[in-house]
Amino acid sequence: MSLYDIIFYLFAAITILSGFIVVTSKNIVYSAFSLLFTFFGVAGIYVLLGADFIAIVQILVYVGGILILLLFGVMLTNKITNVDIRTGTIHVLPGAVAVGVLMGLLLSAMVWTEWKTQPSETPVTTTVTLGRLLITDYILIFELLGILLLIALIGAASIARREQE
Amino acid sequence: MVTNYIPIFLVLLAASIFGAAVVFSSRIFGPLRPNKVKIMPYESGKDPIGTTNERISIKYYLVAMLFIVFDIEVIYVYPWAVEFKKLFAQYGLFAFVPMFIFLVVLELGFVYIFMKGGLRWD
Amino acid sequence: MTSIPMEYYLVLSGFMFSVGIVGVLIRRNAIVVFMSIELMLNSANLTLVTFSSYLGNVTGQVFVFFVMTVAAAEAAVGLAIIIAIFRNKLTVDIDKINIFKW
Numbered sequence: 001m002s003l004y005d006i007i008f009y010l011f012a013a014i015t016i017l018s019g020f021i022v023v024t025s026k027n028i029v030y031s032a033f034s035l036l037f038t039f040f041g042v043a044g045i046y047v048l049l050g051a052d053f054i055a056i057v058q059i060l061v062y063v064g065g066i067l068i069l070l071l072f073g074v075m076l077t078n079k080i081t082n083v084d085i086r087t088g089t090i091h092v093l094p095g096a097v098a099v100g101v102l103m104g105l106l107l108s109a110m111v112w113t114e115w116k117t118q119p120s121e122t123p124v125t126t127t128v129t130l131g132r133l134l135i136t137d138y139i140l141i142f143e144l145l146g147i148l149l150l151i152a153l154i155g156a157a158s159i160a161r162r163e164q165e
Numbered sequence: 166m167v168t169n170y171i172p173i174f175l176v177l178l179a180a181s182i183f184g185a186a187v188v189f190s191s192r193i194f195g196p197l198r199p200n201k202v203k204i205m206p207y208e209s210g211k212d213p214i215g216t217t218n219e220r221i222s223i224k225y226y227l228v229a230m231l232f233i234v235f236d237i238e239v240i241y242v243y244p245w246a247v248e249f250k251k252l253f254a255q256y257g258l259f260a261f262v263p264m265f266i267f268l269v270v271l272e273l274g275f276v277y278i279f280m281k282g283g284l285r286w287d
Numbered sequence: 288m289t290s291i292p293m294e295y296y297l298v299l300s301g302f303m304f305s306v307g308i309v310g311v312l313i314r315r316n317a318i319v320v321f322m323s324i325e326l327m328l329n330s331a332n333l334t335l336v337t338f339s340s341y342l343g344n345v346t347g348q349v350f351v352f353f354v355m356t357v358a359a360a361e362a363a364v365g366l367a368i369i370i371a372i373f374r375n376k377l378t379v380d381i382d383k384i385n386i387f388k389w
Contacts, residue, residue: 003171004291006290008291008295011170012299013296015299015303016299016302016303016306019302019303019306019307019326019346021212022306022308022310022319022322022323022326023214023306023307023310023313023314023319023323023326024371025202028318028319030314031319031322032322034323035325035326038303038326038329039306039329042303042329042332045176045296045299045333045336046333046336047170047295048291049336049337049339049340050340051336051339051340051348051351053274054328054332054336054348054351055346055353057240057351057355058332058355059360060236060239060240061233061237061240061355061356061359062325062329062355064236065232065237065359066233066234066287066305066325066358066359066362067237068193068229068235069226069229069362069363069366070318070321070322070325070362070366071334072225072226072229072366073226073318073321073366073369073370076226076370077318077369077373077379078322084202088315089313089314089315090313090382091312092313093308094331095309095312096309097360098312099305099308099309099312102305102308103266103279103301103302103305106301106304106305107298107301107302110294110297110298110301111294111297111298115293115294115338115341117293117341117342118341118342118343126345126348127243127244127247127248128244128247128248129345129385130244130348130349130352131243131244131245131247131248131249131252131303132248132251132252133345133346133349134241134245134349134352135245135248135252135256135260135263135264136256137346137349138347138349139263142241142267142268142354143263143270144265145353145356145357146266146267146270146271147270147276148356148357148360149234149238149270149274149356149359149360150270150273150274151238151360152234152269152359152360152361152363152364153230153231153234153271153274153275153277153278153363154274154277154363155280155364155367156230156363156366156367157230157278157281157283157367158281159229159364159367159368159371160226160227160366160367160370160371161223161283162269196372223370226366226367226370230363230367233359233362233363234359236359237355237356237359240352240355241352
């Protein structure tokens with residue numbers, strides 16, 4: 001078992017365990033903070049896969065941005081006086097059964113399919129290639145995402161902010 | 166290739182061990198004799214007013230949301246900027262205009278919120 | 288490139304996706320449902336990066352960018368909606384948000 005394997009299993013364990021805590025924890029703040037560890041674990045896996053820039057972006061966007069936004073959501077939706085950050089669960093048994101079936105299908109499809117792989121190396125740094133692809137092949141999607149972000153910005157601002165006076 | 170990242174993993178490991186040691190060693194080794202004055206938020210000084218459990222204002226959410234949008238902007242600009250010299254040599258102005266349009270579109274949203282007074286901190 | 292076969296990464300992302308679905312199905316707090324959706328998006332990203340890495344082709348990672356952008360937009364608008372609902376009904380329990388229920 002090489003160092004590479006050990007690092008993979010370490011990050012995989014971190015990801016899965018903290019993912020379970022996100023879903024099962026009664027306290028929503030614990031959920032949010034274990035989501036942090038999930039994001040870090042996935043970033044580590046990205047590094048193992050040779051996607052260095054994606055790993056950094058994962059930490060920058062998910063941990064630095066989306067998780068903060070989620071924590072703001074937690075703070076904005078607490079009851080003021082009585083501490084009611086504990087939340088319940090519903091339909092645990094049917095949900096578990098349905099997801100078990102789905103997971104069986106998903107995993108068997110993943111394991112038994114003959115995936116086509118190429119032994120070629122990914123480049124040492126992916127940043128340069130990513131920049132080139134964004135501005136050439138995927139330029140239309142890139143501009144459309146700009147418009148999507150604009151819509152999201154204006155929409156979220158006007159939904160969240162009540163008109164003053 | 167992954168061997169390049171071993172120092173980062175080691176730093177991560179050392180930092181988490183050090184952090185855990187700092188947090189938990191005082192709990193393990195120190196004597197624990199709390200009394201009413203000691204467990205007050207400000208042991209010497211003012212008495213606290215109200216609860217800490219109040220909801221925060223919506224204004225902070227708007228700032229966090231603006232931050233996310235410009236965070237996303239950075240992840241697109243960065244790889245483009247790294248490759249810009251070669252792209253400019255190859256495509257000329259067409260390496261520059263798409264990013265300019267992208268940035269202008271995003272700034273439009275910012276200007277809109279600014280003009281609507283969404284960032285007024287009254 | 289590595290000693291770990293590609294299926295391991297795929298199985299990991301499959302597990303993450305299933306955990307996310309469980310969260311969406313069984314939790315009652317709308318924000319935890321949001322966190323579970325982020326888990327599912329992350330597992331999709333992991334699959335994209337895995338294929339991209341094992342095919343020696345960076346194109347998959349461009350799509351990870353797009354997924355992240357959509358996730359950020361979705362989080363911003365979705366949380367704004369949740370906050371607006373909370374302001375009116377003083378709850379984020381998705382069982383109690385049922386004004387459209389017939």
